[in-house]
Amino acid sequence: MRVFRPGLARVLASAVAGPLLLAGCGGQGGATAVAGKPVAGGTLTYAVDTEPVSWDPHVSTQDLTAELQRQVLDSLVSEDAEGKFHPWLATSWEAAPDLKSFTFHLRKDVKFQDGTPFDGTAVKANFDSIVAKQTKSQYAASLLGSYTGTEVLDPYTVRVDFGTPSAPFLQAASTTYLGFYSPKALAGDTSKLGQGGPADVGTGPFKFVSYSKGQEAVFEKNPDYDWAPATAAHTGPAHLDKIVVRFLPDASVRVGALNSGQVQVAKAVPPQNVAAVKANPAVKLLGQSEPGGNYNLWLNGSLAPLDDQRVRQAVQRGIDLDLDVKTVEFGQFPRAWSPISATTPGYDKALENSWPYDQNLSNQLLDQAGWTARDAEGYRTKDGHRLSLQWPQLSANATQQNRDILGQAIQADLKKIGVEVVRPSLDVGAYSTLVYGGKANIVDLSWTRFEPDVLWQFLNSADAPAKGGINATFLPDQQLDDLTNQGRATLDPTVRQQVYQKAQARAIDLAVVVPVYTPVALTGVSTKVGGLGYDSDTWLDFYDAWRTP
Amino acid sequence: MTPRQATSGTDSTDSTGGAGRVAGVDAPGGAEPAAAGPARPGRPARLPGLLRAVLRRLVGAVAVMFGAATLAFAALQLIPGDPVATLLGPATTTSPEVRQMIRHQLGYDQPVAVQYLHYLGGLLRGDLGQSYQLQRPVTDLIAEQLGPTVQLALSAVLLALLLAVLSAVATAGRPPALRALTSVWELIAVSTPSYWLGLVLLTAFSFQLHLFPVAGADGVAALVLPAVTLALPLAGTLAQVLREGLEAALGQPFAVTVRARGVGRATLVARHALRHAAVPLVTLTGWLTGSLLGGTVLVESVFGRPGVGSLVLSAVNSRDVPVVIGVVLLSALLFVVISAVVDLLYTVLDPRLDPRLGSR
Secondary structure (H helix, E strand, O other): OOOOOOOHHHHHHOOOOOOOOOOOOOOOOOOOOOOOOOOOOOEEEEEEOOOOOOOOOOOOOOHHHHHHHOOOOOOOEEEOOOOOEEEOOEEEEEEOOOOOEEEEEEOOOOEOOOOOEOOHHHHHHHHHHHHOHHHOOOOHHHHOOOEEEEEEEEOOEEEEEEOOOOOOHHHHHOOHHHOOOOHHHHOOOHHHHHHOOOOOOOOOOEEEEEEEOOOEEEEEEOOOOOOOOOOOOOOOOOOOOEEEEEEOOOHHHHHHHHHOOOOOEEOOOOHHHHHHHHOOOOEEEEEEEOOEEEEEEEEOOOOOOOOOHHHHHHHHHOOOHHHHHHHHOOOOOOEOOOOEOOOOOOOOHHHOOOOOOOHHHHHHHHHHOOOOEEOOOOOEEEOOEEOEEEOOEEHHHOOHHHHHHHHHHHHHHHHHOOOEEEOOEEOHHHHHHHHHOOOOOEEEEEEEOOOOOHHHHHHOHHHOHHHOOOOOOOOOOHHHHHHHHHHHOOOOHHHHHHHHHHHHHHHHHHOOEEEEEOOEEEEEEEOOEEOOEEOOOOOEEOOOOEEOO | OOOOOOOOOOOOOOOOOOHHHHHHHHHHHOOOOOOOOOOOOOOOOHHHHHHHHHHHHHHHHHHHHHHHHHHHHHHHHHOOOOHHHHHHOOOOOOOHHHHHHHHHHOOOOOOHHHHHHHHHHHHHOOOOOEOOOOOOEHHHHHHHHHHHHHHHHHHHHHHHHHHHHHHHHHHOOOOHHHHHHHHHHHHHHHHOOHHHHHHHHHHHHHHHOOOOOOOOOOOOHHHHHHHHHHHHHHHHHHHHHHHHHHHHHHOOHHHHHHHHOOOOHHHHHHHHHHHHHHHHHHHOHHHHHHHHHHHHHHHHHHHOOOOHHHHHHHHHHOOOHHHHHHHHHHHHHHHHHHHHHHHHHHHHHOHHHOHHHOOO
16 A cells, blocks of 8 residues: 655745754743643643554653653652752652662652552562563663662662662653553553553553544543652642543644644644744744754664775765755754764763764775775776665654655765665564664664663663664674763763763764754644643653643 | 336335336337346246355355455565564564563464464454554454444445536536536546545645534544545546446437436436446446545544554554454455445346346
């Protein structure tokens, strides 16, 4: 079945928006300011672009699952925009000097939505369930890393133990991925948790009332809620009575529904629609750079021709990223210089402008590497082989953030230096097998996480795909391993800043990565909505939100 | 001559009482079929013949279903890619042990022949297995998504038929200029991508005029735009076929005879010609079903409606094998049922095709 795919015309047909860089607007709350006090009651309709495949954040890697289930599941701690941790379900905590264990003192007045009290056994039950094989966790288990178990010291004190130093654990513990279900919900068949709906019982400010696949998910206020995190703007129950989440995959439909007042919040406004949203006085645009891994091209250093560092460097310096990103993304996404975004702790600002576009340099490097002959189509050859790179695209989300068109621009740039880029469009099965089997030359990926430890995921040889990880460089490097391991072994921000900066610089020098742009979460919000803002992961948090009729 | 009975949709109650006589007059013309009357003594016994026909159909249906199931299984075996990698998605951190466990649970560590037999065994028990992605029985998933799709498809077909009949009746045998004009709109309707049409309709009637809600399966209002989106291209094709059929019928000798007796054009078209024209339309039903199935996928996605279309789209994207196979089998079943209904309709529209009446 041919699914209609708009191409270049999609972008060209949209009016060109002037360049406009959105400043990050901090973390919690205050993002949309409707004059006056919060209003109690009402229903807010939120149009989102995809549908969670699994609703269980213990299983799924999806950002949307984490964002929506944040309303239902609370965490031990909460992180602010500066990367500081604040009490939530835990009132206080201590880390052991070796960072192999963390002790949490829990609140005693917290109840799950089914009436079960929240205590140490609930913490243990959740963490044990996440790492259990039958849960088939695709992400949360890796956030627990070398977890060895949870010790319930008394009903309201738990110690979480790890086999290796685990500095990033606190950040992980602040996310929905390590949020808490009622032990009753975990008893029996946990696979039903992924189906959404009333089975998903947490301690959060909203209850998951119903889910109708392909149409909507409904969340209703939990009237008993009285344990908001210290980072929230208010205490007690949420302001809204109800949140209705509508699944509208088509961007123009989402924007149209927002502009016509049928939904109050629309996720993932495409860069080319920003101008239309801004032109409507009844709607505001929330924009915040996503933390974690930028949209990067990872170069496979284990496979010819990119096993030659000169060729990798030629590719890195042979793409006019400034122009390509600005044009294709309508000036909405900042061009990236590091594999992690500027809003991520540990970001290395010194990398900015340190590896500019330089076609001449690329040509010299390729000549040095022996790719001197040219074939009839103008591509470089060596020993009769064309200099050709395979960069597969995942058909299911090729058009996300115009990445398909950006890919065409990159293809055209590399052709200028005699490098061919082939982009087969594959479904998820063929794609995963090829890419994570190390048989593709280039992999593109972005990864939202408010923690420089994403560099461990991208660069440490222990996270190689053969071991179930996502390190797509396929190039073990002792220096990168040491640096990213050291970052896990200390909570000292100065030391962490140093090692992560070195790791970023090393990745650029090795030319295993070409950072492309920093994704900006763009959300259209009706001016009737107040108190809605992003958390540090750029996920919307509806606890403080309200709407005027 | 048996008295006429109201059997076809175009025949309402016999108000003139003259229909029987008309049919009698037409008979020498040799073209107007009479409705099938009750069986008469002296004909071959109905039951064994009917039973044979039904049995033949059933065997054929089972063969088609078996073929579809086997083809679907083979196709999914042949496409490249590790099913477990598929299941986990493109960027996940899952330990090799867990991957191995999933492989074992799904029986992927067994020989293909064993997997195939397991699969067939499940099908015979009416068990389509569990969705990989959604961890629920496929039969449940399809059952709960079927309603909205059937609702959408039926509304679209009825609407398309209505538009086609209006357009064809209004222009059949009319001056060439008018026909050319209608042909142009029909061609435009046929060649409009439903995806784009849906967006245009939404922009105009939902976002600008606020007449209909953008999406959802709740209420009639939410059904209007998706149904129109699906119906317009169908109507274009159906109208052209209908008009050709009508013009052919109006050129038949019986039409002249009927008109000569002073029957008006409208009556002639409604009472006689439409029935002739409906035969090629029924032939198109198979094509119609196929295009509806394809159309719902896009329309449900644009309008954010639940349904089998959006289910199959996400299943294909995430290669959720059991769901894909389930929908393939459902489609095969649909075609089997529809072809049976079509055969039945032929005999209603043209009794000369009734197998019980012996050779044609």
